[in-house]
Amino acid sequence: MTEPASPSPAIPPETTADRLRRARRYAGLEQTDLADLTGISRATISNYERGETAPLKPYLKLWADACGVDLDWLSGTGPTRRGRNGRLPRRARPAAVLTPLLTAAAGYLITLPGLAETPPG
Numbered sequence: 305m306t307e308p309a310s311p312s313p314a315i316p317p318e319t320t321a322d323r324l325r326r327a328r329r330y331a332g333l334e335q336t337d338l339a340d341l342t343g344i345s346r347a348t349i350s351n352y353e354r355g356e357t358a359p360l361k362p363y364l365k366l367w368a369d370a371c372g373v374d375l376d377w378l379s380g381t382g383p384t385r386r387g388r389n390g391r392l393p394r395r396a397r398p399a400a401v402l403t404p405l406l407t408a409a410a411g412y413l414i415t416l417p418g419l420a421e422t423p424p425g
Contacts, residue, residue: 318380319355319380320352320355320358320359320378320379320380321352321353321354321355323377323378323380324352324353324359324367324378325353327367327368327371327373327378328349328353328367328371330371330372330373331370331371331372331373333370333371335349335350335353338367338370338371341370342363342366342367342370343366344363344366344367361379364378364379
């Protein structure tokens with residue numbers, strides 16, 4: 305007689321600590337680099353990534369911005385935990401790309417009739 309096959313073990317859920325480490329590595333940063341970018345000490349970053357302590361929301365936002373990932377995914381609270389392909393969300397566009405676009409959009413809005421005052425004279 306053969307023994308019944310044991311059920312396959314469940315895959316453990318991804319913790320906030322796992323996502324913090326994954327986001328930092330995704331951005332290609334060492335803990336010291338992230339510390340320099342965010343002002344969070346390297347020891348605290350290590351504690352967060354090991355799950356010793358949990359970061360507060362302002363620190364999660366700093367981390368997400370520095371690593372270019374979605375805050376909802378990083379905190380595990382939003383609908384965008386993973387993309388369609390199961391990977392991390394795409395990086396945010398760098399400021400160097402967004403700034404000219406936003407400047408151009410602002411200039412367009414200012415020149416729309418009725419939105420800008422006509423110069424005196």
